Amino acid sequence: MTEKKHSILICDDSAVLRKTIAYMLKDWGIETIYEAKNGEEAVELYLEHRPDLVFMDIVMPKKSGLEALAEIREKDPSARVVMASSTGTKKNLMAAIDEGSLDFIQKPFEKEAVHTVLRRILKGELD
């Protein structure tokens, strides 16, 4: 389905959420998926694999999603990160934008919302 082989990193402390997004992505032909269960792992996996896109939860143990976002963007300003959180408060939304998040998806996820964000950010790179 994809013209280019994309890789995506999903960062969420909930295995249920990670698997749910991973199944969606696989349905859309994205085969290379990395999973991180906390902010520390998110930074490590990002630097190791440099995925095309990151879905990042905000509330995570060890290092929050916002801290991980800042660290990733500091080391790679071209990193494409979408915050995906249940806490879509104004405070979190503004903090995410300040740190360079490209978009914000509110949990619970609607499949369509995830697909729209994916198509918009990987514009021209997906069928």
Added chain:
Amino acid sequence: MFSRHFGQFLLNERMVTPGDLSRAMARLGDARPLLGILAIAKGCMTPDQVREVSAAQKREDKRFGTIAIERGYLTAEKLEELLSAQKNEHVLLGQILVEDRILSHEGFLRALELFREKSGLSDEGYDALRGGDTDRAVSSILAGQPGGKNPLIKVWSEIFVRNIIRFVDPAAALDPLSERDLKDSVVILQSMKGDREFVTFMSAKEPVMADVARRYTELASGALDEMAFEALGEFLNVSNGLFTVNCSDRGVELDLQPQEQVPPEDPRICGKPDALLPLLLPEGILWAGICSV
């Protein structure tokens, strides 16, 4: 959602057997409402009047409504109101039980009255519960609870119940008659801190929790394993997340804390919460609560 609730009540009161109830529930989808039963449920006609009109119907070859108007039991307006009333599943359940001769017309009326009396609901609350109006049903359950008048507690309760209906069971019902029993319960708890501080929790016996997890995500197998706990925690997190968004819109910023599995004797949930919601699900009651700290 009220049909299951009403059915459970009939069972608890030993007015029906589990077999009677499951046979009647299975036929709900095919049943067509009868005007006489509807008229009894709405308090427009007595069981005697309905029996009289039904008997006359066999002799006179006229519609039930026509005879009821001729005999002065219904007005044309009242008939119109009954005909346009929404299909209420609990009335259909009563109708099937009356048709099967498990309940008499009087028994059905008595059951409705008894339910209302025992639940202690206001007229409005009873109508809301009966008509499936979730937010009004939540308000009626909260009336008399410590946080009943607190707008944030009410919002949290409405969001939680709507999410149960949306993600877990469309037929979920609030059951005002349930008695809380924490013994052997599984409890998932999540705090929220910021401009205010709240502790929220959901608790139930193991089969109920396992079933909630399985209904919430197909990744859970139906056993109360690690994935089930993940799913339960995520459900609470998602519901609380929507609550924090709502609070943020009202100028109250809250941060979600990690979810915890705690023993039923955890002091944070043993007192009287600001709101305590008993949700009747297929496997039993799920309790959800919120306490301001």
